[in-house]
Amino acid sequence: MTRIVVVGSINMDLVTQAPRFAGPGETILGERFLTVPGGKGANQAVAAARLGAEVALVGAIGADAFGRQLRQGLAAEGIDLTHTVQLDGCASGTASITVAGGENQIIVIPAANARVTPAQVEQAQAMVALADAVLVQMEIPLETVAATLRLGQRLGVPVILNPAPAQKLPTDWLKLARYVTPNQHELAILLDADPTETDSTKDFRDLMQRTPCPVVLTRGAEGAWYRESGEPQHQAGFKVDVIDSTGAGDTFNAALAVFLHEGLPQAVRKACAAAALSVAKLGAQGGMPTLHEVETLLALQAS
Numbered sequence: 289m290t291r292i293v294v295v296g297s298i299n300m301d302l303v304t305q306a307p308r309f310a311g312p313g314e315t316i317l318g319e320r321f322l323t324v325p326g327g328k329g330a331n332q333a334v335a336a337a338r339l340g341a342e343v344a345l346v347g348a349i350g351a352d353a354f355g356r357q358l359r360q361g362l363a364a365e366g367i368d369l370t371h372t373v374q375l376d377g378c379a380s381g382t383a384s385i386t387v388a389g390g391e392n393q394i395i396v397i398p399a400a401n402a403r404v405t406p407a408q409v410e411q412a413q414a415m416v417a418l419a420d421a422v423l424v425q426m427e428i429p430l431e432t433v434a435a436t437l438r439l440g441q442r443l444g445v446p447v448i449l450n451p452a453p454a455q456k457l458p459t460d461w462l463k464l465a466r467y468v469t470p471n472q473h474e475l476a477i478l479l480d481a482d483p484t485e486t487d488s489t490k491d492f493r494d495l496m497q498r499t500p501c502p503v504v505l506t507r508g509a510e511g512a513w514y515r516e517s518g519e520p521q522h523q524a525g526f527k528v529d530v531i532d533s534t535g536a537g538d539t540f541n542a543a544l545a546v547f548l549h550e551g552l553p554q555a556v557r558k559a560c561a562a563a564a565l566s567v568a569k570l571g572a573q574g575g576m577p578t579l580h581e582v583e584t585l586l587a588l589q590a591s
């Protein structure tokens with residue numbers, strides 16, 4: 289069985305579905321409110337577990353009602369929480385999310401996630417040593433992201449760095465990642481480029497050539513571009529009706545890690561299929577598919 293370690297955030301998502309986004313100073317009536325588990329780390333862990341991987345999550349929750357609910361949800365998905373700590377006197381991370389027309393706006397309060405430490409990553413060393421891949425994102429302290437990249441390098445375990453939310457990172461850190469998986473806005477920020485430079489296909493392909501490690505660029509409905517060396521290659525997206533795109537990137541990253549042993553082109557294809565299926569339901573984890581669902585979609589496309 290494929291083993292994945294995820295180092296990342298755990299949030300409770302406070303989701304409002306609305307006919308459109310409210311403007312500054314404006315009040316509008318929404319359609320539905322949901323409190324559902326989220327956080328980029330937790331989402332990636334859940335997506336990888338549903339795809340059949342054995343998953344461990346290194347993270348932090350608060351000693352509050354959200355924390356208890358989040359822990360129960362992750363345990364029910366079969367995720368190993370040995371290295372997920374519960375912090376006294378600290379709130380769990382939350383994300384206020386508005387979903388309108390399939391798009392979303394998100395504001396994250398990191399709370400406990402801001403206290404995921406490099407020491408916690410080191411303590412998970414034995415688990416990381418046995419992993420096929422490690423996933424890390426940037427809703428936890430950057431020093432912990434760096435510790436994860438260094439540990440993966442030291443143990444020879446591939447680390448997939450999902451640079452979200454976008455921040456500029458030292459080039460030396462990027463060189464430690466087996467793959468970096470930005471969207472085009474994140475890619476520009478990561479390389480200290482002007483985000484408007486990514487508008488055309490030529491622009492983001494040029495930026496991909498400048499990335500100091502292999503890169504997989506996500507393009508939503510348009511699929512993904514990937515480059516190990518040489519020219520960037522394109523994988524088309526799968527057509528689906530979008531209810532909520534929250535968590536689609538997390539599902540993509542999880543599938544990429546789970547299927548990496550099949551080679552990059554096949555892993556990217558399966559990741560695009562998994563991400564497409566994930567947007568069919570409300571909530572980041574609501575639509576995350578099982579392995580069977582991904583295989584069914586791929587078989588339908590092939591026939």
Ligand code: RIB
Pocket residue numbers: 297299300301325326327328331382383394396427534535536537538572
């Ligand atoms: O990637 C989606 C996630 O971003 C949400 O679940 C929210 O918690 C934020 O972390």
